[in-house]
Amino acid sequence: MARDARRVARQRASDPSQRLRADDDRHGADHAAGGRMNRTQVGIVGAGPAGLMLSHMLHLEGIESVIIERAGREHVQGRLRAGVLEHGTVEMLREVGLGGRIASVGLEQHAIDFRFGGESHRIDFHEATGGRSAWVYPQHEVVADLMAARLRAGAEMRFDTPVERIEGIDTARPVLHYAQDGAPRELHCDFVVGCDGFRGISRGAIPPSVLKTCDRVYPFGWLGILAEAAPSTNEVVWGCDEGGFAMQSIRSPSVTRLYLQCEPDENPDNWSDDRIWSELHQRLDVPGMPPINEGRITQKGVTAMRSFQSEPMQHGRLFLAGDAAHIVPPTGAKGLNSAMADVKVLGRALTAYYRRADEGLLARYSQTCLKRMWLVQRFSGGLCTMVHRFSGDSVFARRLKRADLDYMTGTPAGRLQFSENFTGLPVEA
Numbered sequence: 001m002a003r004d005a006r007r008v009a010r011q012r013a014s015d016p017s018q019r020l021r022a023d024d025d026r027h028g029a030d031h032a033a034g035g036r037m038n039r040t041q042v043g044i045v046g047a048g049p050a051g052l053m054l055s056h057m058l059h060l061e062g063i064e065s066v067i068i069e070r071a072g073r074e075h076v077q078g079r080l081r082a083g084v085l086e087h088g089t090v091e092m093l094r095e096v097g098l099g100g101r102i103a104s105v106g107l108e109q110h111a112i113d114f115r116f117g118g119e120s121h122r123i124d125f126h127e128a129t130g131g132r133s134a135w136v137y138p139q140h141e142v143v144a145d146l147m148a149a150r151l152r153a154g155a156e157m158r159f160d161t162p163v164e165r166i167e168g169i170d171t172a173r174p175v176l177h178y179a180q181d182g183a184p185r186e187l188h189c190d191f192v193v194g195c196d197g198f199r200g201i202s203r204g205a206i207p208p209s210v211l212k213t214c215d216r217v218y219p220f221g222w223l224g225i226l227a228e229a230a231p232s233t234n235e236v237v238w239g240c241d242e243g244g245f246a247m248q249s250i251r252s253p254s255v256t257r258l259y260l261q262c263e264p265d266e267n268p269d270n271w272s273d274d275r276i277w278s279e280l281h282q283r284l285d286v287p288g289m290p291p292i293n294e295g296r297i298t299q300k301g302v303t304a305m306r307s308f309q310s311e312p313m314q315h316g317r318l319f320l321a322g323d324a325a326h327i328v329p330p331t332g333a334k335g336l337n338s339a340m341a342d343v344k345v346l347g348r349a350l351t352a353y354y355r356r357a358d359e360g361l362l363a364r365y366s367q368t369c370l371k372r373m374w375l376v377q378r379f380s381g382g383l384c385t386m387v388h389r390f391s392g393d394s395v396f397a398r399r400l401k402r403a404d405l406d407y408m409t410g411t412p413a414g415r416l417q418f419s420e421n422f423t424g425l426p427v428e429a
């Protein structure tokens with residue numbers, strides 16, 4: 001590993017303007033593969049936010065990567081998921097030149113309005129943290145910005161192409177195996193990064209004797225809807241009602257994203273529009289605040305909730321980032337943000353390797369990410385437990401949850417702890 005890096009560092013030193021290439025013979029290989037590279041420095045599995053961001057960061061450092069994605073480009077760009085970005089994620093997007101659209105269409109958030117006991121309890125995280133914000137900027141917009149940047153740079157991205165197998169992660173030349181137009185193909189890499197989400201194949205390439213996983217499955221899900229209705233306030237609202245959790249988030253001045261706690265295997269067809277609006281009013285409206293606005297429901301779906309962590313997040317020359325390594329319940333809005341935090345650590349580590357032949361950051365990647373990630377798991381899992389109603393909750397358990405909510409919203413220490421975690425813990429350099 002060190003020998004490769006020193007050679008590349010020497011190449012760069014002799015001609016810093018030249019884009020880094022791992023081997024001269026790669027050009028020969030390009031032709032052999034019919035004009036498509038079959039060798040690269042960093043092979044990335046998955047074109048979700050983690051894979052696209054890593055590829056973009058590496059490109060800015062002159063490091064070559066190829067993304068291989070199972071789904072088609074339109075499908076990847078059309079997926080509606082996360083909506084809230086941490087302060088640090090927005091800074092990171094700005095640092096890599098992608099802050100423009102967030103500034104024009106993103107909605108800066110300074111507070112969350114928790115509603116319980118018939119009252120509104122606002123936590124102003126901007127004030128509590130001395131100026132940090134969160135941003136409502138949907139994941140599909142982040143993906144659109146990254147995709148556009150990658151296409152502008154002429155990035156090598158292969159869509160509709162599932163990676164079937166990863167080999168040689170214990171060697172200096174791991175290989176991605178995939179099929180294209182029915183023909184088997186190989187991509188030889190210096191490093192492989194699994195950004196292929198929770199159901200991808202990368203995690204399984206780590207030997208079972210090394211990989212430890214643990215998880216927690218929650219006994220409820222979220223029924224999520226998109227409605228053509230103006231948000232009732234310009235802040236995210238969380239309803240922690242005795243009947244179950246609900247949330248109002250913002251997509252645009254005329255579109256609202258709303259969630260309702262439901263059974264984990266709930267059939268969305270069991271929820272008529274009338275039932276949805278009635279439960280949302282019950283769980284979110286409080287006296288003195290404008291009631292939620294109703295509108296045409298354009299999308300309806302159920303999401304199950306789980307916490308999951310794999311340890312380690314690397315083995316040999318394979319690194320896992322984002323949902324491939326961890327899942328959090330959506331309550332804390334940490335999934336996309338944690339993927340970005342991993343990629344920030346990995347992008348710096350790969351840059352140190354190619355620029356300075358420094359392997360230290362790469363060797364510590366898993367350790368660095370896990371230290372932060374377990375704090376994120378603690379916050380996301382703890383908050384999820386606090387704000388939801390569990391069917392078996394005793395009266396005592398319900399009273400404790402209410403006391404947790406009172407402490408979090410009603411004391412400076414509680415507000416600060418929530419605010420630091422919600423706007424994002426620092427990512428270790």
Ligand code: RFL
Binds near residue numbers: 081
């Ligand atoms: P992704 O986005 O799942 O992308 C993985 C990509 O890998 C591809 N893939 C493969 N490609 C090639 N070969 C294979 N064998 C492959 N197997 C899979 C897939 O097609 C896909 O394109 O993972 P990534 O990049 O790690 O990003 C993670 C985020 O998408 C995820 O954490 C968030 O969406 C989670 N999440 C939220 N996160 C937040 O930070 N804030 C939020 O407010 C928030 N809300 C949410 C959420 C997730 C939700 N759902 C649907 C799970 C709300 C919901 C409802």
